[in-house]
Amino acid sequence: MTDNLNTLAASKPTNTNQASSTQTTDIKPDMDKINAMILKTAIEAIPLLTQDNYSMWNSRMMNFFELQKIKDTFIKEDKENLTGDDELQARTILISKLDPSIQSNVINHENNSNVILIWKSIVHHFASTQAANRARVWNHFSSLPFDNSDVASFITKIKSSIEKMHEVGINIDTDVIGYEILKKLPKTTELNGLSTAITHSGLDMTPELVLDHLRVYDNNQKINKSSQSENVPAQVALFTDVSGKCKRGAHNTLAAHPKSKCWMLYPHLRPQREPRTSDNRSEANNRNEANP
Structure with missing residues (x-):
């Protein structure tokens, strides 16, 4: 009996180890798949580098380097810590994420086989x-x-330009930047009112304000555009009414009278x-009898 208990006790760790080993084996392929998916997503999220998107491109490239555990190497610009495979992979991804116009400016025969030298050239360029x-960045801003027809795009470009100024070391007080943005607005009634509201808000002038x-x-x-578009069908129907009749609150351009004398627009005209009385009705009847 004692021998049987000892045998059972001895066998328990073995079974536990086998189960643990099986679970670890099952989990590892799943984690490898997840990591591969994350890496694929990170690479696909990196846009082609152009003259206008360096900040976003740089942050996404750094995210990719961090996933590959080589971020510090690029921060320190030290190739010695890169293995041959890491260098080749990083260089392949880096070059594939350059717009042709940028590639011709940052890659040459001296650096085309060294990812760190290519990286230095990109950083130096932007x-x-x-x-x-710095003058180039400031002139761009x-x-x-x-663009009054695309205000959202204007806001995005301003934010991108401010980030570029920070990257190249242009340090200007935020209130000055705010006033520079205001200077770009056309002198229309609405935008003049907007400028006045900002400058008299009592808040510190900043670009974000x-x-x-x-x-x-x-x-x-x-x-406003949405509400105007909803009214267009009714207006079109009115102007294409061949009867020439006006409707309440709207003048038909086909009517025989001018807009200034339209009763539907100006009811007081x-x-x-005269109220109909019995005498009026009798007089009307007499006229009808006299003119059968």
């Missing part, structure tokens, strides 16, 4: 703190035009009718 590069007001302005424009 984020160099040299005076020429200064020349951004306001101006952009918040522009978002509200854009939303109001969309609401309608002549007042």
